[in-house]
Amino acid sequence: MNERSSKTPLLTARDLTLRFGRIAALDGVDLDIHPGEVVAIVGESGSGKTTLLRVLSGLMRPDAGEVSYLGQDVLGMSEAARRRLMRTEWGFVHQNPRDGLRMAVSAGGNIGERLMATGARHYGNIREQASHWLTRVEIDPARMDEVPAKFSGGMQQRLQIARTLVTLPKLVFMDEPTGGLDVSVQARLLDLIRALVADLGLAVLIVTHDIAAARLLAHRMLVMRHGVVVESGLTDRVLDDPQHPYTQLLVSSVLAA
Amino acid sequence: MTHDPGYNFAYLDESTKRMIRRAILKAVAIPGHQVPFGSREMPLPYGWGTGGIQVTAAVLGPADVLKVIDQGSDDTTNAVSIRAFFRRTAGIATTESTEAATIIQTRHRIPERKLREDQILVYQVPIPEPLGRLEPRIAETRRMHAMADYGLMHVKLYEDIARHGHIATSYSYPVMVNGRYLMSPSPIPAFDNPKMDQMPALQLFGAGREKRIYAVPPYTSVKSLDFDDHPFRPIRAPHVCELCGSGDTYLDEVLTDDVGGRIFVCSDTDFCSERQAMKEAAE
Ligand SMILES: Nc1ncnc2c1ncn2[C@@H]1O[C@H](COP(=O)(O)OP(=O)(O)O)[C@@H](O)[C@H]1O
Numbered sequence: 061m062n063e064r065s066s067k068t069p070l071l072t073a074r075d076l077t078l079r080f081g082r083i084a085a086l087d088g089v090d091l092d093i094h095p096g097e098v099v100a101i102v103g104e105s106g107s108g109k110t111t112l113l114r115v116l117s118g119l120m121r122p123d124a125g126e127v128s129y130l131g132q133d134v135l136g137m138s139e140a141a142r143r144r145l146m147r148t149e150w151g152f153v154h155q156n157p158r159d160g161l162r163m164a165v166s167a168g169g170n171i172g173e174r175l176m177a178t179g180a181r182h183y184g185n186i187r188e189q190a191s192h193w194l195t196r197v198e199i200d201p202a203r204m205d206e207v208p209a210k211f212s213g214g215m216q217q218r219l220q221i222a223r224t225l226v227t228l229p230k231l232v233f234m235d236e237p238t239g240g241l242d243v244s245v246q247a248r249l250l251d252l253i254r255a256l257v258a259d260l261g262l263a264v265l266i267v268t269h270d271i272a273a274a275r276l277l278a279h280r281m282l283v284m285r286h287g288v289v290v291e292s293g294l295t296d297r298v299l300d301d302p303q304h305p306y307t308q309l310l311v312s313s314v315l316a317a
Numbered sequence: 318m319t320h321d322p323g324y325n326f327a328y329l330d331e332s333t334k335r336m337i338r339r340a341i342l343k344a345v346a347i348p349g350h351q352v353p354f355g356s357r358e359m360p361l362p363y364g365w366g367t368g369g370i371q372v373t374a375a376v377l378g379p380a381d382v383l384k385v386i387d388q389g390s391d392d393t394t395n396a397v398s399i400r401a402f403f404r405r406t407a408g409i410a411t412t413e414s415t416e417a418a419t420i421i422q423t424r425h426r427i428p429e430r431k432l433r434e435d436q437i438l439v440y441q442v443p444i445p446e447p448l449g450r451l452e453p454r455i456a457e458t459r460r461m462h463a464m465a466d467y468g469l470m471h472v473k474l475y476e477d478i479a480r481h482g483h484i485a486t487s488y489s490y491p492v493m494v495n496g497r498y499l500m501s502p503s504p505i506p507a508f509d510n511p512k513m514d515q516m517p518a519l520q521l522f523g524a525g526r527e528k529r530i531y532a533v534p535p536y537t538s539v540k541s542l543d544f545d546d547h548p549f550r551p552i553r554a555p556h557v558c559e560l561c562g563s564g565d566t567y568l569d570e571v572l573t574d575d576v577g578g579r580i581f582v583c584s585d586t587d588f589c590s591e592r593q594a595m596k597e598a599a600e
């Protein structure tokens with residue numbers, strides 16, 4: 061048994077089910093994520109990965125099932141409580157930086173928003189924090205007052221990460237964070253995410269269709285197909301010794317490519 | 318004075334006035350919260366204070382004395398025609414004196430003279446939603462109010478400082494009411510914001526086009542948003558009034574010729590003429 065699983069999980073989901081008409085986007089999904097653990101969700105397009113993230117983070121209600129965060133019932137909590145979690149202990153990094161950034165607000169303002177939303181009222185301190193986080197995501201703090209529209213795609217994504225991490229969340233949901241980027245930019249971003257996650261001891265639930273990214277970042281992985289988790293386990297085990305035919309196909313198609 | 322018998326008292330029918338009064342009571346009970354109301358067509362276009370007029374009509378009684386100001390002045394077209402409207406439809410007395418008025422309907426200013434418990438200040442509001450320019454989705458702004466999720470408003474002030482070195486918002490400067498609701502004080506100058514705090518008079522806000530009423534009950538805390546290291550400062554032109562010599566009132570800049578001549582005079586004309594009269598009497 062994995063040593064982590066002996067500790068209390070941060071987030072637990074049981075038997076999540078959600079249908080869109082005839083499509084079962086989630087069909088009996090179970091999941092645990094422990095403090096400091098990185099879990100990758102892989103699977104082809106349409107397999108239910110985004111839906112799973114949205115349900116786990118309370119953005120969408122399942123037809124059935126339970127989600128609990130540190131013993132609190134996520135689906136039953138008030139919207140106020142869920143929003144509070146979303147701007148403090150949780151973070152969400154979207155595939156498209158436009159969905160996670162305010163494009164008309166400066167980089168510093170983007171990073172400062174979560175601080176201000178949780179009561180920060182000292183302009184100088186907010187600037188200091190913004191500068192610190194820009195440095196951590198390898199953006200020149202001299203560009204703090206520029207709007208993200210002037211940044212490259214990779215920089216926008218790093219800014220979105222800085223904006224999310226500034227409140228030191230415990231759990232971050234990432235939906236294909238390297239999705240729209242050039243391959244070389246992807247590699248740099250993955251290295252950065254890996255370093256930050258290790259430094260900060262974050263738990264991360266990352267959706268990706270990139271097997272190599274999963275291998276680089278994740279301790280464990282879940283393979284999804286048609287709303288079902290067909291295989292899960294330690295990343296190296298799943299990738300080196302896939303049990304389910306679908307996983308075998310996924311792994312071999314990557315090797316062939 | 319009697320009112321034109323062709324109209325119900327103060328123009329609106331009694332059931333409409335009751336509906337507006339219910340909205341006002343709710344607004345007073347939840348200071349700073351925007352209450353929807355069934356705004357009626359008024360014989361004036363939006364932008365001429367139809368929201369304020371409906372609120373005034375709903376609180377007006379036959380014994381009231383009404384003052385109407387626009388940019389601090391009693392004699393602009395808008396102010397004159399609203400006073401004439403209520404003289405005709407309600408037969409009430411009107412005045413230009415802040416002291417003599419029981420109800421003051423205003424656009425753009427709060428009178429300089431301190432208001433009393435027996436007075437009501439009615440604001441004409443063009444844009445009631447303080448978050449609207451930052452978050453265009455109405456359902457989302459309502460949610461933000463419900464959750465007191467106001468970080469975004471501070472982001473706006475942060476951006477002001479980052480860009481201009483200071484908070485550049487000089488009108489409609491956002492306030493927190495009773496420590497709970499974020500409120501737009503209508504386009505009054507930020508200079509007037511401190512007058513709203515703990516004001517003895519009841520303050521009512523009516524937005525006709527947006528169909529919203531909100532209120533600040535007497536003696537309620539109204540705080541302008543700011544940062545600890547960039548505190549709110551009520552800004553006025555650094556001059557004295559050319560007419561009355563006042564050095565602590567809000568001033569308008571007036572061009573005196575076409576070669577760049579200009580003077581500064583009080584925007585509150587009633588306050589200014591009272592001070593001029595006092596000066597003359599003393600001389
Ligand atoms: N809002 C929705 N309405 C209807 N169908 C949806 C909706 N969201 C997702 N789906 C469907 O649910 C399935 C899973 O979608 P999604 O979770 O986005 O997959 P993935 O992220 O793995 O690509 C797909 O068949 C998709 O078309």
Ligand SMILES: [Mg+2]
Nearest residue numbers: 109110111235
């Ligand atoms: Mg997806």
